[in-house]
Amino acid sequence: MSLQKENIVVRKKSVKNVRLCDIAEEIGVTANTVSKAIRGKGGVSEEKRKQILELVKERGYVPNRAAMSLRYGRSKMITIVFDNLINPYYMIMTRMLVDKFKSLDYDVMIVSGLYDCIELKDLGSILGNKVSGIITFVEPSEEAAEALKNEGVHIVLLGRKVFDIDVDSVSTDDFLGGYKVGKYLIEKGCKRIGYLGAPFMVECAQRRLAGFRKSLDENGIAYDDAWFQFMDREDMTEKAEALFQNGVDGVFCFNDIMAANFYKLVQAHNLRVPEDIKIVGYDDVYNEFPMSIKFTSVGSDKKAVVDCAIRLLVSRIEGGANGPKEHSEFGVFISEGVTA
Numbered sequence: 001m002s003l004q005k006e007n008i009v010v011r012k013k014s015v016k017n018v019r020l021c022d023i024a025e026e027i028g029v030t031a032n033t034v035s036k037a038i039r040g041k042g043g044v045s046e047e048k049r050k051q052i053l054e055l056v057k058e059r060g061y062v063p064n065r066a067a068m069s070l071r072y073g074r075s076k077m078i079t080i081v082f083d084n085l086i087n088p089y090y091m092i093m094t095r096m097l098v099d100k101f102k103s104l105d106y107d108v109m110i111v112s113g114l115y116d117c118i119e120l121k122d123l124g125s126i127l128g129n130k131v132s133g134i135i136t137f138v139e140p141s142e143e144a145a146e147a148l149k150n151e152g153v154h155i156v157l158l159g160r161k162v163f164d165i166d167v168d169s170v171s172t173d174d175f176l177g178g179y180k181v182g183k184y185l186i187e188k189g190c191k192r193i194g195y196l197g198a199p200f201m202v203e204c205a206q207r208r209l210a211g212f213r214k215s216l217d218e219n220g221i222a223y224d225d226a227w228f229q230f231m232d233r234e235d236m237t238e239k240a241e242a243l244f245q246n247g248v249d250g251v252f253c254f255n256d257i258m259a260a261n262f263y264k265l266v267q268a269h270n271l272r273v274p275e276d277i278k279i280v281g282y283d284d285v286y287n288e289f290p291m292s293i294k295f296t297s298v299g300s301d302k303k304a305v306v307d308c309a310i311r312l313l314v315s316r317i318e319g320g321a322n323g324p325k326e327h328s329e330f331g332v333f334i335s336e337g338v339t340a
Helices: 004-015 021-026 031-041 046-059 063-074 088-103 124-128 140-148 173-188 202-217 237-245 256-268 302-319
Strands: 076-080 107-112 133-136 154-158 166-172 193-197 228-230 250-253 276-280 296-298 329-330 333-335
Touching: 004 088, 021 031, 021 046, 031 046, 076 088, 088 107, 088 302, 133 302, 140 154, 154 302, 166 173, 166 302, 173 193, 173 202, 173 250, 173 276, 173 296, 173 333, 193 202, 193 237, 193 256, 228 237, 237 256, 250 256, 256 276, 302 329
Parallel strands: 076 107, 076 133, 133 154, 154 166, 166 329, 193 228, 193 250, 250 276, 276 296
Antiparallel strands: 296 333
8 A cells, every 4th residue: 555655755756847947946047058068059158058058868858848928929829820721732732831830849729711911800710819920821810911910920932922012922833834734734635724723813813824824825826715714712623615516625723632533524425634635733743742633733842832931930039030022933843744
């Protein structure tokens, strides 16, 4: 019986929360010195920092992020915002963002919803968590961007490019991507080329379509407005039917998930891909996301895009960078598959 009691006592001691002041007391320094050593700040000798960090590891001390946010005004919390849970591109990019932020000792909160843009009413939970920065695939309204700026919350827009809102942005060259798709389908022998895309209000969709049209125009390929169909979360069947009725032999889809859905409808019409209809998607998700076939698609260096977005945001947060907003754009390429 006494042995049982002794074991219980030992267990209680092993799970006792180690506090910052406990580490400080054991070493004989102030709690502020321990905090500086943990956060990599100056004012602590290398010998003392090493001693503190060794004891922190030995005692299993875990910094209390909530207490730190109360003390320093901000947590090391980043929010990632996107608008479509079923788009694999967002999943891939978000995974890469989370991994990179974790390596930099940032926590990440993910917010997803049916946003056309981030409005003032959407900011409550974000600001309530004392976030330091936001990476968003959805454009903020001018009012929302101004409110975040006033709260000292930095924001980077990823995948879209805006110049009338005061935010940093990182995107791929969507105009060039659309242009390359048009040229590629023409070289593959297509004469009646259609487009299946996101609502025209989406900024990157505008650039992709503009590049696509320019390629068709430069090569003397005639087209009709009925060959360009735009979707806004509704079922694709009606839009695809319009393309079938117009006898298109090549289709540029706004992203790979649209290309995959269109591919199924093509098969349901007993048409062959790529013999009867060639399909080109966008985002090139095949290598990072399990799909049954490799779609011909527009690709980019996803890691470079992610690294650039994080560099921008972290430099604003940690460096206090308040200079002119930056707009970085990355090149694109055609990643060949079996659908064109």
